[in-house]
Amino acid sequence: MAKKRIGDKAERVLKLLLGLRNKKIASALASRGFGKEDLEEGLSLLRGVTDVSLAVLPPRSPNPAVIEQLDRWENEWFPVANATLLRHYPEIHARVFLNLSQTAGAAVVISVGTFVERVAELTRAEGGHGQAGKDARKLLQRRGLTPAVIAEAKELLEQVSSIEDEPAELPDLEEENARLAEAEDAMWAWYLEWSEIARSAIKDRNLLRRLGFLNSSRRAPSTITDEDDEDDEAEDAAEPTPTSNAA
Template identity: 30%
Template sequence: MPKDKSDKKPAPSPASPVTAPAATAPAPARRLQETDLRFLGRVSRFLASIMDADVIGRARTSGYSLQEHQRGWALQRAASGEGRSLDHLFTVRDQHLTKLGKAEQQRLLEAIDEFENHWFPVTRAVIRRVVPRAHREAFTEAFFHDLAQQPLGPGVITSVSTFLQRLDGLPKSKLPGADAVRSTLSERGLTAAREAEVRALLDLARGQQG
């Protein structure tokens, strides 16, 4: 007797293809800051002190478990850098030094820009004050020829370097009032020592020292 077709079991559906989990991108290299280290220290003290007999009893009543405790230590060790390769640590170091280098360059440019913002206008004012009226315009045009204040950035290195070269040329200049301009600037604080400080900043900004 033929078997009733209703007794047949349905054929199993084909298995869905297994998709491999997406690869997790490696965490970017990061140097621990002082606040990070203090936080990790507090975590370590918590995990160590909670094992006290009196404390762990109260923690268990609040749902604190052995699994959570082990998880806490695992996270603390990972955050502290345990298991990181030496190559990874070298990458962190190099990135940190690069960041420091950029910060130092910015600091130098800001110091040079501050000098420019102060002494360019002062020099114009001194020229107007001490150079004979008949020669003021010609003197100003000659001293500031192709020389203008620059926005904060690498351009201040060139503008301030040129400014200092023009200052060096004042004692040798035949323009009326040149000596008076230089001596007045010195009286106002632009001394040889101040010039030397700025020249040192320029050398550092160019990467010629340090």
């Protein structure tokens, strides 16, 4: 049987901790010395695994709300510029929309950013468009693509840039993975100890099921390992079904 993943182990620990809300389970473990300190230790070890896991997550992606606003901007103004330039200034259209089309998701950051830069080049001497570029820009303004509208796109693009630059330096993944392995081992050692004690102290199958395991009556108790923690379904399937004797 494959070794349990850290998520599976955390789920087992959580199920055991939640099961302790049952008075019968709590009483049975209390008779074996389980107290408040043991409960707090289990909770702390579980939180430790979660905290370390979150520390190795990659930086957050751009704010979805900003991406959505950029997408709406693109959907409104790309068609206007495309239709206007294609009819009146086809050569300029070819340069503005070279390898450029409407996109979706985070890709709008690239498409809108490229479009805004190319529109700005229409009136620059170094843009190479000459008077035709200036005339094309004036026509786009009459269509509604004013400096204020362009400024709106630039502001959104700046928000995306600031979000991307915001995260601090990335954690040392090798160090974090070592911490995660240490936290996992500590949590699982706590679980193995108290799950074995629980199996020994509790005989009610319903209570054992609530805790996430069942103690087979067909073998003597043994040390629990990663490979020896059957689920309820397998245990129930192996349990003989009672039958009534014919009179």
